Each structure stands twice: as C-alpha cells, then as structure tokens.
Amino acid sequence: MTKSIDFYFDFISPFGYFAALEIDDLCARHGRETAWHSMLLGVSVMKVMGLKPLLDTPLKGDYIRREFARGVRRRGLTLKRQPGDTMMDPRPCGRAFHWVKQHQPGREKALARQLLHAYWVDGQDLGSSVAAAKAAASAGFDCAALQTAIESAEAGALLRAAVDASLKRGVFGSPTVMVDGEPFWGVETFGQVEAWLATGGW
Amino acid sequence: MTKSIDFYFDFISPFGYFAALEIDDLCARHGRETAWHSMLLGVSVMKVMGLKPLLDTPLKGDYIRREFARGVRRRGLTLKRQPGDTMMDPRPCGRAFHWVKQHQPGREKALARQLLHAYWVDGQDLGSSVAAAKAAASAGFDCAALQTAIESAEAGALLRAAVDASLKRGVFGSPTVMVDGEPFWGVETFGQVEAWLATGGW
Numbered sequence: 001m002t003k004s005i006d007f008y009f010d011f012i013s014p015f016g017y018f019a020a021l022e023i024d025d026l027c028a029r030h031g032r033e034t035a036w037h038s039m040l041l042g043v044s045v046m047k048v049m050g051l052k053p054l055l056d057t058p059l060k061g062d063y064i065r066r067e068f069a070r071g072v073r074r075r076g077l078t079l080k081r082q083p084g085d086t087m088m089d090p091r092p093c094g095r096a097f098h099w100v101k102q103h104q105p106g107r108e109k110a111l112a113r114q115l116l117h118a119y120w121v122d123g124q125d126l127g128s129s130v131a132a133a134k135a136a137a138s139a140g141f142d143c144a145a146l147q148t149a150i151e152s153a154e155a156g157a158l159l160r161a162a163v164d165a166s167l168k169r170g171v172f173g174s175p176t177v178m179v180d181g182e183p184f185w186g187v188e189t190f191g192q193v194e195a196w197l198a199t200g201g202w
Numbered sequence: 203m204t205k206s207i208d209f210y211f212d213f214i215s216p217f218g219y220f221a222a223l224e225i226d227d228l229c230a231r232h233g234r235e236t237a238w239h240s241m242l243l244g245v246s247v248m249k250v251m252g253l254k255p256l257l258d259t260p261l262k263g264d265y266i267r268r269e270f271a272r273g274v275r276r277r278g279l280t281l282k283r284q285p286g287d288t289m290m291d292p293r294p295c296g297r298a299f300h301w302v303k304q305h306q307p308g309r310e311k312a313l314a315r316q317l318l319h320a321y322w323v324d325g326q327d328l329g330s331s332v333a334a335a336k337a338a339a340s341a342g343f344d345c346a347a348l349q350t351a352i353e354s355a356e357a358g359a360l361l362r363a364a365v366d367a368s369l370k371r372g373v374f375g376s377p378t379v380m381v382d383g384e385p386f387w388g389v390e391t392f393g394q395v396e397a398w399l400a401t402g403g404w
Contacts, residue, residue, distance in 0.1 A: 049260050051253065058251050059374035063387055070384070073404045172261035182272070185265055188390040202275045 004035040006178035008171045011093040011112075013041060014068045014083045017120045018075065019175030019187045020112065026190060030197035036109050038097045038159075039166040040090060041174055049172060055083055071187075080123025088119065088127035095155035096132050096146060098162050103149070107141075114139035206237040208380035210373045213295040213314075215243060216270045216285045219322045220277065221377030221389045222314065228392060232399035238311050240299045241368040242292060242361075243376055251374060257285055273389075282325025290321065290329035297357035298334050298348060300364050305351075309343075316341035 007023045009016035020036075027034050045051050055061040068083050093115045101108035118124045118135035126132040133147035149155055170183060177184045177193055182201065184193050196202075209225045211218035222238075229236050247253050257263040270285050295317045303310035320326045320337035328334040335349035351357055372385060379386045379395050384403065386395050398404075 044261065049262060051259070057253070059246065059369070059372055060251060062372055063374065063385060066385065067387075070404070167261070170261055170264055172265065183265060183268065185269075186388075186390060188388060188394065191393045192390065202272070 003180065004033050005180075006037060006169075007034050008037045008039050008166055008174060008176040008178070009112075010039055010041045010174040011090045011097075011115060011119060011126070012087050013174035014064075014120075015071070015187045016174035017116050018071050019177075019190070020116055021075070022187070022190060023175070023177065024109075026194055027197070029194070032197060034109075036097075036112055037162060037166060038090075038094045038112065039171060039174065040094060040159075040163050042090070043163050044167060044172040048167060077121075079120050081120045085123075086125075088125045090127075091159065092129050092132040092150050093119075093126050094159045094162075095129075095150045096136060098158035099149045099152070099155040100141070100146075102154075102158055110139050111136055111141060114141075205382065206235050208239060208371075209236050210239045210241050210368055210376060210378040210380070211314075212241055212243045212376040213292045213299075213317060213321060213328070214289050215376035216266075216322075217273070217389045218376035219318055220273050221379075221392070222318055223277070224389070224392060225377070225379065226311075228396055229399070231396075234399060236311075238299075238314055239364060239368060240292075240296045240314065240361075241373060241376065242296060242365050244292070245365050246369060246374040250369060279323070281322050283322045287325075288327075290327045292329075293361065294331050294334040294352050295321075295328050296361045296364075297331075297352045298338060300360035301351045301354070301357040302343070302348075304356075304360055312341050313338055313343060 005027050007019070009020055024034050046053070051057075054064055065083055072079055096115070097108055097112055100111050115126055115132065115135055119126055124131065124135055126135055129147045129150035132150060133141070133143045136146050137143040169178065171178075173185045175185075175187055177189070179193060179196055180201070182196065184190075207229050209221070211222055226236050248255070253259075256266055267285055274281055298317070299310055299314055302313050317328055317334065317337055321328055326333065326337055328337055331349045331352040334352060335343070335345045338348050339345040371380065373380075375387045377387075377389055379391070381395060381398055382403070384398065386392075
C-alpha cells in the first residue's frame with residue numbers, strides 16, 4: 001500500500017473546489033491514494049498570515065473572479081455560486097467532515113463531494129448545521145444524526161485540531177497538496193504535482 | 203504580423219525570473235511574439251494592494267522559498283541569489299529597461315536578460331545606476347551613456363508611466379502574461395497560457 005497524498009481544502013475556496021474535482025483522478029493515474037483534510041482559510045489567511053480576504057484585495061480580487069470564471073468555462077461546469085457571492089460560514093461543513101472522518105472513516109470524501117456540489121453547483125448556503133446535514137442526506141448520511149454531530153463539542157474540537165495540524169504542516173492556502181512531505185499550493189500547481197508523481201520528483 | 207503577448211515582470215521577482223527564461227520560447231511555439239514590460243511589486247503589492255512583502259508573510263514566505271528552490275532544481279539552474287537574500291532596489295534596472303525600450307527599441311529584452319542574469323545567476327546587486335549600467339555593458343550597451351540615462355528624469359518618468367500603465371491593466375504580480383486581453387498571473391499558469399494559445403482560448 002502506497003503512502004497517501006494529503007489534499008487540503010476549504011469548502012468556501014473556489015480553487016479548492018476545482019481541485020477536489022481532479023485530485024483523486026490525478027493521483028490514481030500514478031497509483032496513489034489521497035487523504036482529504038478540510039481547513040479554514042479564515043484562520044490561516046486572516047489570523048495567522050494577517051491578510052485581508054482575497055476577494056477584498058485590490059487588483060487581485062478582480063483577477064481571482066476572472067481566473068475562476070475561466071476555470072469554470074475550461075472545465076465545462078455550470079455553477080450557481082460565484083466567488084463574489086456572500087460566503088457561507090464554512091465551519092458546519094468542516095465540523096461534519098471531521099466528525100465523519102473520525103466516526104465513519106472512508107465516508108468523508110463522499111460527504112465532502114456532496115457538500116461541495118451543494119454549495120458550488122446548487123448554490124446552497126450550508127452555513128448552519130441544519131443546512132449542512134440536509135445537504136449530506138442525498139449522499140446517504142443520516143440527516144438528524146449528522147446535525148447532532150455537527151453541533152457537538154467533539155466536532156468543534158476535531159475541526160480545531162485539524163486546522164491546527166494543517167498550520168503546523170505549513171498549509172495556508174486552498175488547495176494544498178502534500179506529496180511525500182513536499183507542499184504544492186494552488187490548483188495551477190497540479191501540472192507540477194503530476195510531473196512530480198510521474199518522475200519521482202527533482 | 204500577430205499581436206504581441208505582453209509579459210510583465212519585476213527584476214527582483216524570483217518567479218518573474220523563471221518566466222523570463224521561458225516566455226519567448228513558449229509564445230514562439232504558437233507563432234506569437236512578446237512585448238516585455240518591467241513593473242514594480244513594491245508599488246502594486248505594497249502601496250496599491252496594501253500587503254506585506256511576500257517573504258515576510260507567515261507560512262507563505264516559507265512556501266515561496268521552498269517552491270523557488272524546487273523551481274531552480276527542476277530547471278537545472280545554479281543561482282547565487284536566493285529569495286531570502288537582501289533585495290536590490292529594482293528601480294535602476296527598471297529605469298534602464300524603459301529608457302532603452304524608448305530610445306533603442308528592440309534591445310530592451312537583451313538588456314533585461316543580461317540584468318536578470320547578473321542579479322539571479324551571478325548574485326550581483328544592481329541597485330545603483332553604476333552597477334546596473336556596468337552589468338549591461340556585457341550585453342553591448344554603452345556603460346557611461348546608460349548610467350547617465352538611468353539617472354535622468356526622463357528614465358524616472360518612463361518607469362513611473364510604465365508602472366501606472368501596468369496597474370491600469372490590472373497587473374499586480376510578477377510574472378503576468380496578457381494574451382489578447384486575458385491575464386495570467388504566475389509562472390504556474392504557463393501551462394494554461396500554452397493551452398490557451400494552442401486552442402484559441404475558452
């Protein structure tokens with residue numbers, strides 16, 4: 001069994017969404033599995049790095065909107081959510097993700113995919129435990145049980161621990177991919193990730 | 203004659219340096235020429251965007267150093283300059299570049315390549331008119347005349363006008379490539395630039 005490739009993302013990150021659509025296929029082409037980790041840009045970017053939100057940054061905000069639209073067209077996606085829209089609170093999704101990872105290991109990717117789809121494709125606001133649990137139901141999760149789990153102190157602690165662990169590894173952006181300890185930030189580095197996996201690195 | 207592709211860079215930008223090594227070949231593969239424009243990250247990033255220098259940003263600074271080292275290894279380069287080293291004042295190089303572009307059009311790329319080589323490969327500090335002019339001499343420029351030019355009010359005005367023009371086009375980072383009005387930021391987007399040129403865009 002090969003060592004997993006770690007994939008870090010935030011549910012509200014547009015390029016994290018693109019990455020989530022591609023990372024498993026990319027790694028599978030090189031016989032590698034992935035482990036998914038949700039993190040919080042609000043902690044890494046705003047609290048630790050001391051930066052303003054990306055979309056509120058002059059010049060860069062406009063570029064990001066344009067680059068996102070270009071990425072949507074390139075991938076042939078139809079999304080109801082745009083980066084400029086009001087963002088949801090990503091913590092209920094993060095809590096759900098880490099609770100499922102802990103208690104139903106192996107199902108957290110299916111949960112994440114469903115939540116990302118509900119947010120980006122369907123444009124739902126999953127910023128409450130009710131909404132996140134309801135969206136998860138379509139992927140076969142028990143809605144009431146998951147809502148209770150999201151609201152639990154344990155889920156909050158699991159998310160905090162995961163965010164702390166991501167920061168300790170130096171992860172600050174979404175997406176970030178760790179290949180055998182080597183960090184790659186941004187979906188635009190996926191060409192580099194693929195070359196690294198194909199050649200064994202440099 | 204095809205419309206030129208605009209390439210924006212700052213002399214002190216490590217990824218701008220990588221991009222300068224590759225952009226002309228990339229565009230030539232698709233029958234396109236390039237126009238080079240030097241800009242100043244100190245103006246776009248610090249004054250307009252209100253951000254701290256990249257290398258002083260927690261977490262991101264460490265990542266950038268690592269990504270740069272990886273880029274150096276991948277390209278088989280041997281550089282005396284590292285992103286963590288004391289940075290030169292990029293204005294003398296920028297003034298020289300825009301003065302040559304104005305008065306000896308067609309020679310500005312050769313000048314830029316020589317200055318980038320002197321800074322990154324040889325590790326020279328080109329932060330004075332003397333040093334920048336001296337480094338340019340190896341590429342066939344008249345050292346004394348170029349030093350006088352760099353110190354002229356005209357060169358200062360040309361650089362300021364170029365920086366203003368880059369900001370008006372929304373350019374904030376180095377490298378940025380403008381393909382028929384479409385901006386691509388970062389050397390990691392070069393795969394996307396190549397695909398755009400090959401397909402005509404999406």
